[in-house]
Amino acid sequence: MSKTKSFAAYNKDETIRAMSSSGGIFYVIAQKILSESGIVFGAAFDSEWQVHHEACNSIQDLHRIMQSKYVQSSMGDTYTNVREALVSRKKVLFCGTPCQVAGLISFLRSTVKGDEWKELLLTIDFICHGVPSRMVWRRYLKEVSEYKKITNINFRDKTNGWRNFGLRIDFDNGDSYIQSQHKDPYMRGFLNNLYLRESCYECGFKGVERESDFTIADFWGVHELLPDFFDDKGTSIVLAHNDRAIRILEAVSDKVNLCEIQNDVVVQTNSPIVKSVSRNSKRDSFFAREDGKTISELIVRNLHKPLLKRIKRKIVKTLHF
Numbered sequence: 355m356s357k358t359k360s361f362a363a364y365n366k367d368e369t370i371r372a373m374s375s376s377g378g379i380f381y382v383i384a385q386k387i388l389s390e391s392g393i394v395f396g397a398a399f400d401s402e403w404q405v406h407h408e409a410c411n412s413i414q415d416l417h418r419i420m421q422s423k424y425v426q427s428s429m430g431d432t433y434t435n436v437r438e439a440l441v442s443r444k445k446v447l448f449c450g451t452p453c454q455v456a457g458l459i460s461f462l463r464s465t466v467k468g469d470e471w472k473e474l475l476l477t478i479d480f481i482c483h484g485v486p487s488r489m490v491w492r493r494y495l496k497e498v499s500e501y502k503k504i505t506n507i508n509f510r511d512k513t514n515g516w517r518n519f520g521l522r523i524d525f526d527n528g529d530s531y532i533q534s535q536h537k538d539p540y541m542r543g544f545l546n547n548l549y550l551r552e553s554c555y556e557c558g559f560k561g562v563e564r565e566s567d568f569t570i571a572d573f574w575g576v577h578e579l580l581p582d583f584f585d586d587k588g589t590s591i592v593l594a595h596n597d598r599a600i601r602i603l604e605a606v607s608d609k610v611n612l613c614e615i616q617n618d619v620v621v622q623t624n625s626p627i628v629k630s631v632s633r634n635s636k637r638d639s640f641f642a643r644e645d646g647k648t649i650s651e652l653i654v655r656n657l658h659k660p661l662l663k664r665i666k667r668k669i670v671k672t673l674h675f
């Protein structure tokens with residue numbers, strides 16, 4: 355019998371929820387650890403708008419490591435810094451991809467004596483689609499920003515709702531680039547698996563049961579399955595993998611709306627929890643053929659499906675309904 359319990363959830367604080375990619379569940383757990391003088395590690399942008407993991411010691415700085423960044427986050431010295439904090443008996447919350455969490459736990463097992471660290475470390479991973487190549491992000495950003503100074507990036511802008519999220523980039527001259535996930539070339543390439551890291555197509559970190567304490571994700575089917583929890587502002591799925599995770603959810607229950615759901619519902623509505631996404635058949639040609647094209651042109655060209663194929667797909671889809 356599975357120990358994992360699944361919940362639909364969202365933060366009651368509307369401001370936090372609006373700032374978060376999904377329902378703001380990461381924030382509420384991080385807030386608890388910080389209130390106990392702990393340290394929280396998560397993914398932040400650097401001055402070049404690349405992504406790396408960093409430590410956060412205060413609620414004022416938490417915004418830096420909130421929100422999904424759809425690019426691979428570099429670890430740098432993070433594992434060593436987590437170990438130092440644990441050895442000095444600090445509580446630590448680490449949030450990252452399932453492979454980053456598994457890597458951290460394996461690193462600590464082999465380098466820290468005793469078991470005390472296990473009590474002090476709390477981990478959150480997420481249902482993971484995969485991480486795109488840093489090179490593609492770097493080139494895309496140069497193109498889309500036209501070398502203007504960037505002041506903020508949000509991969510999950512909710513201006514047009516949580517379900518129809520978009521990529522938003524703000525510039526210091528007051529301009530903003532806001533484009534839907536269905537139209538922005540970078541997001542289209544990401545969601546169509548054109549340039550994920552090779553290992554993401556055969557990921558070894560899938561499954562409902564995890565070594566992490568929590569798994570968080572978007573509850574994409576919520577509008578049909580649990581309409582009371584849907585207002586298009588962001589509803590999360592949170593999986594609590596052990597008793598300690600359940601106790602934490604109970605402790606923050608005044609700050610979140612929670613409703614238990616079946617684990618099967620999570621698998622049905624969010625398949626990347628159990629299986630890797632398919633490798634796009636154009637991945638090799640995308641990376642091999644430049645032809646002097648911009649990265650946006652390369653993405654769009656490699657996602658283009660000939661008219662005959664599109665008609666065939668439409669017919670197959672119609673027959674299935």
Ligand SMILES: Cc1cc2nc3c(=O)[nH]c(=O)nc-3n(C[C@H](O)[C@H](O)[C@H](O)COP(=O)(O)OP(=O)(O)OC[C@H]3O[C@@H](n4cnc5c(N)ncnc54)[C@H](O)[C@@H]3O)c2cc1C
Pocket residue numbers: 373374375376377378379380381395396397398405419420421422423424425426427449450451480481482483484485570571572573590624626
């Ligand atoms: C690369 C990636 C792929 C994802 N794939 C899916 C998916 O297929 N299905 C799904 O339902 N959800 C997926 N998610 C999770 C989803 O986007 C939300 O992050 C999640 O629902 C939590 O939302 P929140 O509002 O609680 O937290 P948020 O405030 O949005 O916090 C997100 C947390 O993720 C961490 N994080 C952000 N970017 C990265 C990164 N690049 N690498 C490591 N850690 C990071 C942050 O530090 C923060 O702790 C993915 C997230 C990422 C980063």
Ligand code: SF4
Pocket residue numbers: 451452453454482483484485551553554555557558559
């Ligand atoms: S899909 Fe798997 S290998 Fe790729 S980043 Fe996510 S957990 Fe890691």
